[in-house]
Amino acid sequence: MKRRSVTIKDVAKKAGVGVGTVSRVINNSPHVKPKTREKVIKTIEELRYLPNPHARRLSSGHTKIITTIFPQMVGEFHQLLLSGLDRELEKEGYTSFVYPLYSENRYNFVRESSDFVLGTDGLIVDALNVDKLLSSFIPKKMPVVSVEYESETYDSVLVDNYYGGILAGDYLANFDKDLYIITHKRESKLESCVFQERVNGFLESIERKGRKVKEIFEIQLDWIQAFNTAKRIFTQSKNCAIFTTTDYFAFPVLEYARVIGLEPKKDFYLCSFDNLTLSDILKITTIKQPIVEMGSIAGRILLRKIQGYNRKPQAVVLKPELILRNT
Amino acid sequence: MKRRSVTIKDVAKKAGVGVGTVSRVINNSPHVKPKTREKVIKTIEELRYLPNPHARRLSSGHTKIITTIFPQMVGEFHQLLLSGLDRELEKEGYTSFVYPLYSENRYNFVRESSDFVLGTDGLIVDALNVDKLLSSFIPKKMPVVSVEYESETYDSVLVDNYYGGILAGDYLANFDKDLYIITHKRESKLESCVFQERVNGFLESIERKGRKVKEIFEIQLDWIQAFNTAKRIFTQSKNCAIFTTTDYFAFPVLEYARVIGLEPKKDFYLCSFDNLTLSDILKITTIKQPIVEMGSIAGRILLRKIQGYNRKPQAVVLKPELILRNT
DNA sequence: CTGAAAGCGCTTACAG
DNA sequence: CTGAAAGCGCTTACAG
Structure with missing residues (x-):
């Protein structure tokens, strides 16, 4: 050229x-x-x-740029994570690009022109099994931090999703209701893997209390499906407590309950996960994750690795918290 | 090193x-x-x-990567736009990174280390005044396509927001209600500039019909604020028709109306903009934009420019459409 | 404080 | 089909 x-x-x-x-x-x-x-x-x-x-x-030999790989761009969550990350990166003159990995094609691009991964000074990988999916294309010396997934190869920063599930279970098992779970079904290796942990924690908790879940619905990250699932649940049982493994699902559930005139904390209970603005507005009881903080910590660790600090991979595990509201 | x-x-x-x-x-x-x-x-x-x-x-001399600059990452909209874009890029072996420009710091980074903009083969800029904000840092030869903003310097792909506003006005002016607008207030030069156009079209339409708007509320892209604004409107008037310039605002409005027991299409009317999943679930009447198509067209144009086709900047303007639903 | 030069690790005519 | 070599446009000791 x-x-x-x-x-x-x-x-x-x-x-x-x-x-x-x-x-x-x-x-x-x-x-x-x-x-x-x-x-x-x-x-x-x-x-x-x-x-x-x-x-x-x-x-x-450097770009002063780091790449953030997100499974999808669902908005608020990632924006918060990124702002926490940036706070640290900016201090040292770095900034970050986002590479959303929402399609098989995008994944293949990383595999095939793996050199593009090398194009920046470091890598933040969010909610993906980085060990299986990416580590083979990532050069040995590239600094990497895994967020929301506990990696065996790299440093990780995560929220204890299992414990979050327990908190949700401890809450909902209090009520004499049919217990349901609506969670995300991982259909592709590229989708986030936090949901199963949340379910596992929930199951553990209610089992301890001698309770059983009536049914687990595994659906896609899709409002319409969540809405229809709510319909099925409320048709099956007029007396239920639902654990949705993300706020994203809680909204349609609440919406459907309203449509048929059910009153929260009386006709049904709902505990969700994430504590996004959505759950605040709708007064949904949920499990809060310190998202911005996760981003900051990940940024700090990554920067240290770029500067050459070398140590065995460790995991920083943050505690989630039950936010009691009106469901 | x-x-x-x-x-x-x-x-x-x-x-x-x-x-x-x-x-x-x-x-x-x-x-x-x-x-x-x-x-x-x-x-x-x-x-x-x-x-x-x-x-x-x-x-x-090339990277086979293009950079997409988004004002924020609000999620669904950008994911759709990106998927349309990718569809075209993939055909030629390109992929795209996202650089969200949601903070002053991020903008400064582009200014100061402008060479990072040069780091890829082309640029898609979404909903920003690229002429004023970016063109001075962008090298002459860099292929650029502006989306959702009509640029004087580069090719543009956009939806006719003004016309969309007219559609909304034509719809709501039919009813004998107090007319209100809830729109986004651009507080920073980095925020999207589509909203004002929508408002302008709306005002033009109702003026033609001899109607006047009672009040325009300009708020941030924030659910809580939209919710509170709805409260104010419904306190002022029990008989209103509201135009929200994005679906993002329509949801809290509808939510508040429900809380106080108002029935859509009777006690009030609501017309929104975007046609995201949200408005589909909630059966909100809205103005639909062909988002994926915008992405594809932008991708095609950009690719052609990378390949050297040179012509004066043109604008491709797509037509929005009124989707009549339950509000 | 400054210039000449080596070197970073590739791609790509060129000559065979 | 293949190798030797020039060149891409910078940074950074090195010597002054």
């Missing part, structure tokens, strides 16, 4: 200095005489010079 | 071939004898060689 553009040489020649000096100027090196710097900056502007990032990265 | 890793030279030496041959193998060139290819592939695996992407990009 012959995209003849302005290079550092052109600037150097026009400014009457060496390329090294131009390089020092664009990198804010203090070892440049003010006069020289000024002259260089001026000709950079005149020539509208923009440094070639690939060349820069090839010789410097 | 001395991250001594395996290079193409190491592979060449061990395999007993030239570096050119190794390069041909990793790039799937057909001009390699099967025997040779096999040998090279084997030693690549033995050495666990991974090509350095920066070097690759420096000499080839």
